[in-house]
Amino acid sequence: MPDEKNIISVTDITRRIKGVLERGFSEVWVQGEISNCKLHTSGHMYFTLKDEGAQLSAVMWRSRVGQLLFRPSDGLKVIVRGNITVYEPRGNYQINCLQLQPVGAGELQLAFDRLEQKLSAEGLFDEDHKKTLPSYPQKIGIVTSPTGAAIQDMLNVLARRFPALEVIIAPVKVQGIGAAEEIAQAIRDLNSLPGIEVIIVGRGGGSLEDLWAFNEEIVARAIYSSAVPIVSAVGHEIDFSISDFVADLRAPTPSAAAELVVKDKNEIIDILRNFSYTIQNIVINRVQSSKEKVHTLVGSYSFNRPLDLFRQRGQLIDDLEHRLQQSTAHRLGMVRQQVQSFSKRVRSVDPQLTLKRGYAIVYRNDTIVPSAADVSEKDRITVRFHDGSAESIVEFVQKKK
Amino acid sequence: MRQTVAPAKKEASKRTFEQSLSRLEKIVDSLEQGETPLESAIALYEEGIALSKECMETLSKAELKVKKLSKDMNSKIELMDLE
Numbered sequence: 308m309p310d311e312k313n314i315i316s317v318t319d320i321t322r323r324i325k326g327v328l329e330r331g332f333s334e335v336w337v338q339g340e341i342s343n344c345k346l347h348t349s350g351h352m353y354f355t356l357k358d359e360g361a362q363l364s365a366v367m368w369r370s371r372v373g374q375l376l377f378r379p380s381d382g383l384k385v386i387v388r389g390n391i392t393v394y395e396p397r398g399n400y401q402i403n404c405l406q407l408q409p410v411g412a413g414e415l416q417l418a419f420d421r422l423e424q425k426l427s428a429e430g431l432f433d434e435d436h437k438k439t440l441p442s443y444p445q446k447i448g449i450v451t452s453p454t455g456a457a458i459q460d461m462l463n464v465l466a467r468r469f470p471a472l473e474v475i476i477a478p479v480k481v482q483g484i485g486a487a488e489e490i491a492q493a494i495r496d497l498n499s500l501p502g503i504e505v506i507i508v509g510r511g512g513g514s515l516e517d518l519w520a521f522n523e524e525i526v527a528r529a530i531y532s533s534a535v536p537i538v539s540a541v542g543h544e545i546d547f548s549i550s551d552f553v554a555d556l557r558a559p560t561p562s563a564a565a566e567l568v569v570k571d572k573n574e575i576i577d578i579l580r581n582f583s584y585t586i587q588n589i590v591i592n593r594v595q596s597s598k599e600k601v602h603t604l605v606g607s608y609s610f611n612r613p614l615d616l617f618r619q620r621g622q623l624i625d626d627l628e629h630r631l632q633q634s635t636a637h638r639l640g641m642v643r644q645q646v647q648s649f650s651k652r653v654r655s656v657d658p659q660l661t662l663k664r665g666y667a668i669v670y671r672n673d674t675i676v677p678s679a680a681d682v683s684e685k686d687r688i689t690v691r692f693h694d695g696s697a698e699s700i701v702e703f704v705q706k707k708k
Numbered sequence: 709m710r711q712t713v714a715p716a717k718k719e720a721s722k723r724t725f726e727q728s729l730s731r732l733e734k735i736v737d738s739l740e741q742g743e744t745p746l747e748s749a750i751a752l753y754e755e756g757i758a759l760s761k762e763c764m765e766t767l768s769k770a771e772l773k774v775k776k777l778s779k780d781m782n783s784k785i786e787l788m789d790l791e
Contacts, residue, residue: 443726453776462774471725471770475787477777496777496785572767575729582736583760589739590753597746 318395325393328400332391337363337402338410341383346372354379356387356402364401365389371405374524378421384410388484406484408519415515419522422549426524431531432552438536440556440568443575444504446473447568448497448535450490453478457511457540457561464562469569475503480520481510487523494529494537506533507564508550509540521548530554540564662693679706713738713752725766732759 315323339356346352350369355362365387379385388406393399409418426432447465451458453476465472477493480486490508497506508530510518520526521541530537530553539554540561551557558564604610658668669676670689676682686701713734723731735756738744744752775787 441726443724443729445724445726448777462772466772469767470772471766473773473775475775475777476790493777496779499785500777500787576764576767579732579760579763582732583757585736586739586753586756589742590749593742593746593749 317398321393321395321398324400325395328391328393334388334390335402337387337389339363339385339387341379341385342381344379344381352379354381356385364399365404366401367404367407371407375407379407386410415519415522419549422522422524422527423552426527426549426553431527436531437555440536440538441504443469443570444568445471446475446502446504448475448477448500448503448506450477450479450493450497450506450508451510451561452481455481455511457509460511460560460562461507461565464565465569468566468571469575470572472569475500482513482517482520486520487525490520491523491525491529494526494533498533498535503535505536505538505568507538507540507558507561507568508554509538509558509561509564510542511561512543512546518542518546518548521550523549526550527553538564538568659693662691667692679704713744714748725763728759728763728766732756732763735759 337356339358339362342355342357342362344352344354350372352367352372354365354367356365357363386408387402387404388408389402389404391400392403394401409415430436449458449461451461458476462474465474475497477497479489479493481490494506494508497503508521508526510521518541521539527549530539530550536555537553538556538558539548539550540558540563541548541550542560544559547557556567558567658666662668668691669682670691671682671686676688682688682701682704684701684704688699688701690697690699735752739749739752739756774790776790778786778788780786
């Protein structure tokens with residue numbers, strides 16, 4: 308018999324086993340075939356994972372079951388990600404399934420079809436929900452692997468076609484465990500940045516398994532919820548993914564996505580040249596036709612009518628002036644004649660001339676004495692001749708009877 | 709659709725490429741309709757030529773700017789230049 312202190316209880320050993328197992332298998336990937344699959348009314352799912360040599364109890368809690376893209380069924384080969392737990396009351400160990408992926412193309416296709424039907428029924432692929440891409444984005448986001456050929460292809464195309472661009476790469480794992488979560492988070496992250504106008508989500512070609520992350524519901528929902536328009540570019544032309552259906556635009560390849568997102572700068576330059584040429588022609592024509600209009604107006608009868616009137620007035624004035632001159636000249640001539648005739652007459656009454664003819668003028672006290680009646684005897688008078696005078700005394704006055 | 713465009717009072721300080729281009733398109737449309745007065749047409753023409761030049765320069769001089777999104781320890785988003 309061993310020492311009593313080395314004896315432990317069932318509870319103790321189970322607890323130790325639990326510690327060893329749970330620490331030792333905290334994250335494992337196990338491939339096997341599902342059997343005995345039961346979905347409990349509680350929502351939890353119980354099944355057995357088996358292969359030729361062994362079997363393993365498995366449980367998937369309700370919250371995880373809800374995330375499944377497909378309904379696990381007996382005979383389906385799957386890869387389980389999970390951890391080993393020990394259920395002490397029954398001394399059982401089991402795998403707690405966190406994630407379940409079907410193995411093989413057939414099964415993946417099945418899962419794909421189911422998710423497609425489910426999301427389609429929910430309206431995630433509806434055309435009404437699709438956003439229009441901006442014509443000339445200046446800031447775009449790219450969700451892809453930072454190391455793949457896809458990112459280089461996209462950057463090359465963008466730099467060549469439309470370099471006036473800011474590109475923000477959200478680097479993600481594009482395949483394997485956690486890829487879908489990273490892609491979904493990157494879409495949300497880019498949405499939280501200001502000014503991003505369109506997002507390309509994609510990766511280069513690969514097997515259906517490689518592309519699987521883009522067929523995950525979590526990615527589909529992130530794309531659907533994105534406020535920024537999303538272009539999905541997964542694999543090659545022939546590959547269709549769930550993200551293609553949800554996205555606002557599907558591009559056959561990552562390079563094609565880059566081409567769809569930006570216009571070719573040479574095309575834009577052509578458009579700009581065309582614009583410049585057009586508006587230049589229009590304005591030159593407008594100026595030319597305006598000039599012609601002005602010319603026509605200047606030459607028109609109505610425009611020249613005021614000028615005509617003006618000219619007519621001018622003529623009238625000239626005419627009046629002429630007539631004025633004429634009439635003035637006439638009047639002057641007449642006046643001149645009159646003056647001449649007057650001066651003749653005046654000259655004809657010049658007393659000097661009369662005196663020369665033998666007449667004399669009689670003055671008394673410097674006053675002309677025109678009548679014999681005006682003088683008396685002994686008056687002193689002056690007799691003026693044309694060439695002198697004689698002081699005289701009246702001796703005798705004889706008046707005419 | 710008929711719409712006339714008034715010449716811009718001042719040169720817009722900071723327009724995006726798309727805004728410049730759509731403004732240019734509007735100017736071309738408006739001039740093509742031929743309903744703007746001659747003075748405005750000439751002003752629009754000058755503005756259009758300037759916009760076109762600006763857009764061409766943007767295209768011919770620009771270089772692709774690439775940044776990488778990363779997160780710090782508090783999951784705060786940072787943008788880093790691509791090495």
